[in-house]
Amino acid sequence: MTESTNEHIGGLKQKKVFKIIVLGDSGVGKTCLTYRFCEGQFLDKSEATIGVDFRERTVRICNEDIKLQLWDTAGQERFRKSMVQHYYRNVHAVVIVYDVTKPETFHSIASWMQEVESHGLSGSPRVLVGNKCDCGTPESRLATAYAQRLADKHGMPLFETSALLDSEYDNVESIFMTLAHKLYSKQPLRVISVEGEPGYGVVTLPRQRRPPKSSGTDKCLCS
Amino acid sequence: METINPDSELDETCNVNGDCTLLMKNQSMDLNHAKNIDDISTPSELKFDEDFEFEDPDVTAKRKEIEKCLENPNLVNLEQWQSFAKSKGGLIADEYRRRIWPMLVGVTQDEMTDPPSLDELSTHIEYNQVELDVKRSLKRFPPGIPYEQRVALQDQLTVLILRVIIEYPHLKYYQGYHDVAITLLLVCGDRASFPLLCRLSYGPKAPLAPFMQATMQPTQHLLNYMLPVIRRADDKLADYLDKAGVGTMFALPWYLTWFGHSLNRYSDVVRLYDYFLCAAPLFPVYVTAALVLQRAPEVFACECDMAMMHCLLSRLPDDLPFEDILVTAKKLYDENDPTDLEGEVAALERREEEARRLDEERLRQRRAVRAGGGRGAGRGAGRGGGRAWRLLPRSPFARGAVLAAAAALLAVYAYYRPDLFTRKRADGADFEGLLE
Numbered sequence A: 001m002t003e004s005t006n007e008h009i010g011g012l013k014q015k016k017v018f019k020i021i022v023l024g025d026s027g028v029g030k031t032c033l034t035y036r037f038c039e040g041q042f043l044d045k046s047e048a049t050i051g052v053d054f055r056e057r058t059v060r061i062c063n064e065d066i067k068l069q070l071w072d073t074a075g076q077e078r079f080r081k082s083m084v085q086h087y088y089r090n091v092h093a094v095v096i097v098y099d100v101t102k103p104e105t106f107h108s109i110a111s112w113m114q115e116v117e118s119h120g121l122s123g124s125p126r127v128l129v130g131n132k133c134d135c136g137t138p139e140s141r142l143a144t145a146y147a148q149r150l151a152d153k154h155g156m157p158l159f160e161t162s163a164l165l166d167s168e169y170d171n172v173e174s175i176f177m178t179l180a181h182k183l184y185s186k187q188p189l190r191v192i193s194v195e196g197e198p199g200y201g202v203v204t205l206p207r208q209r210r211p212p213k214s215s216g217t218d219k220c221l222c223s
Numbered sequence B: 001m002e003t004i005n006p007d008s009e010l011d012e013t014c015n016v017n018g019d020c021t022l023l024m025k026n027q028s029m030d031l032n033h034a035k036n037i038d039d040i041s042t043p044s045e046l047k048f049d050e051d052f053e054f055e056d057p058d059v060t061a062k063r064k065e066i067e068k069c070l071e072n073p074n075l076v077n078l079e080q081w082q083s084f085a086k087s088k089g090g091l092i093a094d095e096y097r098r099r100i101w102p103m104l105v106g107v108t109q110d111e112m113t114d115p116p117s118l119d120e121l122s123t124h125i126e127y128n129q130v131e132l133d134v135k136r137s138l139k140r141f142p143p144g145i146p147y148e149q150r151v152a153l154q155d156q157l158t159v160l161i162l163r164v165i166i167e168y169p170h171l172k173y174y175q176g177y178h179d180v181a182i183t184l185l186l187v188c189g190d191r192a193s194f195p196l197l198c199r200l201s202y203g204p205k206a207p208l209a210p211f212m213q214a215t216m217q218p219t220q221h222l223l224n225y226m227l228p229v230i231r232r233a234d235d236k237l238a239d240y241l242d243k244a245g246v247g248t249m250f251a252l253p254w255y256l257t258w259f260g261h262s263l264n265r266y267s268d269v270v271r272l273y274d275y276f277l278c279a280a281p282l283f284p285v286y287v288t289a290a291l292v293l294q295r296a297p298e299v300f301a302c303e304c305d306m307a308m309m310h311c312l313l314s315r316l317p318d319d320l321p322f323e324d325i326l327v328t329a330k331k332l333y334d335e336n337d338p339t340d341l342e343g344e345v346a347a348l349e350r351r352e353e354e355a356r357r358l359d360e361e362r363l364r365q366r367r368a369v370r371a372g373g374g375r376g377a378g379r380g381a382g383r384g385g386g387r388a389w390r391l392l393p394r395s396p397f398a399r400g401a402v403l404a405a406a407a408a409l410l411a412v413y414a415y416y417r418p419d420l421f422t423r424k425r426a427d428g429a430d431f432e433g434l435l436e
C-alpha cells in the first residue's frame, strides 16, 4: 500500500494501531525490552516503572504501516489491581515476561495468565518471553524445556532473549513482529472492532513526509 | 521531551515532537530559563547545579533573612519557616533545607538516631523489591558522584526505607517511595531522614500514608480530585481530557513521588518539597492540576487520543515555571477546598464504576457466546470469534473469517520464525518426555 491509499475519506491519513500490553514481575526487564524494540538500544539506566509507561514504533507489514503501541506496566503487585485495569481496555495482544535467572518470576506467570484471562484476553495473541538469557550459566537459568511446556499449555509461543545483548536485537524484534503479524492477519475482524469500539485510537497523521521503514532506527515517541 | 531526530522515519513522531517543541520554545521565551531540549531524556544530564549568576535580588534578600533566622532558630516560629518554604524560591539552598526541613515537620534533634546496618535488615520480606528499585535509582544521584560514595548512599537509602516499614509494619512499600526517600536522604543525611520519612508516612495527616495501604485504592481516590479541580478552572480543558479518556495515570508518579521521579532538575524537586513539607496532604494533587492547566496549549494541540495524551502529559519538560504553578495551585486550593469537590469526585467515580461494570458485562456476554457456540473456533481464535459475534450478530462470515485468520496466523508465524520452530523441535526431545 502506498501513502495515498492511507488517505481517509476526510482527507486524513490513518494508520492501523495495535495495542500490546507488557506484563511480568518487577525487575524482569519489561522496560528494557520495550525500549530495545522501540529505540534499538539497551536502556542502561532503567528506573522502576510507576503505573504505566508508553512507547510506540511504526512497523511495516505487507507494505502497510502499522503502529505498535506498547504499554509497559509496573510489575509491583500493588499497582496491578485498581491501577493498571484501565489499560487492559482495547488491548489487542499480550507479552508476558519472566526472568530466566529468577524462577519465582516464572512461577508468577500463572497469576499473570489469570489476570489476562479475567480481562477476556486469553483469546488474543500472546507470547511468553524469558529475558536476561545473557545472565548466569546455562545450568543456573530456567530450562527452556520447562518454560516451553508452560508456553504450550497456554498455546503461546516462547521466546528466550536478552534486552541487554545487541546480538539479540533481531530476536526482540521478532517477538513484537510475531504479534504484529498475527494481529495483521486477523485484520478483517480488527477493522470491524475498530469501528465498533468508541475511543479506539486510530490515529490521524497529517504531513507525512516519506514512507517509514519497517525497522531500523525508528524513534520512540516518548522517551 | 526527547531528542529530535531530523532523520526520523516516523512521521507522527516528527509531528508530535514538532508540535511539542514549538510550544516548549514559546514557553521558554516567557520564562528566562536556559533550556536545552536535547538534555532531557538521558539520565546523565540530570541537572544539579544551581545557577547563582543571575540571582534575583528578592532571593538574595530572602537568603539573608533565612541566614539570620538560622543563627537563632529557637526564636523563630513555625509560621516563619513555612513562609520561607512556600514563598517564591522556597528555601533556596540545600544548606538551609538540611536544617529547616526537619523543623517544618516537627522532627527534633533527639529523634535523629544512628541507622542499623544493612545486614540486619536484609531478611525483610520487601528487601528484594527495595533493593531492585534502589539499584535502578542512578538517575537521582548527582552526576559524576564517585562510585564508592554512590554505593554507600544507595545502601543508606535501602536502610532508610526498610527502617520505616519495619517501624510501621502495616505500611506497604510502593515503587516510588524510594524517590521520596532519596530526596530526603540527599538533603538531610541518613540520621535526620529517618524521623522525617516516618512523619510523612505514618499518622492521620501523613501525606504518604494513603500510598502505603494494602491497595492503591486510596491513592486512586485522592488522585481523582485532579480532574474536578481542572474543571473548576478550565471547563474546555477538562472536556478535552475527558474525551481523550486519558484518566489520571500520567499523574500517578508525580503524586506518589512528589515529582521526584518525573523531573530532571534536582532544583525543581527540592523546591517542590519545600512547599509540600508544610502544605495540606492533598496539595500535591492541586499542583498536578495546575501543571496540566499550565500546559493547556500543548494539550489542545495534541491529538484527542488516550495514548498520545498520556504520552504528552507524562513527560515533563525541563522549563516548567514552578513558582507560577505553585501560586496557581494555592489559588486553586483556596477556591476549591477538597470538601467542596467531594460531590464531583463521587460523580466521577460513579461514572468510572459504571464503565467498568459495562466492560465486565460485555466480557461476560462474550464468554457466554464463546462457551455456547465456540466448537468450531480454536483456542487462539476464540476471542476474535466473540468479537465478531458481538459486532456482526449471527453472521456466518464471522466464523469463517475467524478460521481463516487462525490458519493465516499460524502460517505467518511459522513463516516468520522458522528458527524458533526448529529450535522448539530440538528442545522438544527431552521436553516431550516431560509431557508424557
Ligand SMILES: Nc1nc2c(ncn2[C@@H]2O[C@H](COP(=O)(O)OP(=O)(O)OP(=O)(O)O)[C@@H](O)[C@H]2O)c(=O)[nH]1
Binding pocket: A024, A025, A026, A027, A028, A029, A030, A031, A032, A033, A043, A044, A046, A047, A048, A049, A050, A073, A074, A075, A076, A131, A132, A133, A134, A135, A161, A162, A163, A164, A165, B136
Ligand atoms: N543482564 C541483563 N539485565 C537486564 C536485562 N534486561 C533488563 N535488565 C536489568 O534488569 C533490571 C530491571 O529491568 P527493567 O526493565 O527496569 O524491569 P521492569 O520489568 O521494567 O521492572 P518494573 O518496572 O519494576 O516492573 C535493570 O537493572 C536492567 O538493567 C537483560 O536482558 N540482561
Ligand SMILES: [Mg+2]
Binding pocket: A030, A031, A032, A047, A048, A049, A072, A073, A074, A075
Ligand atoms: Mg519497568
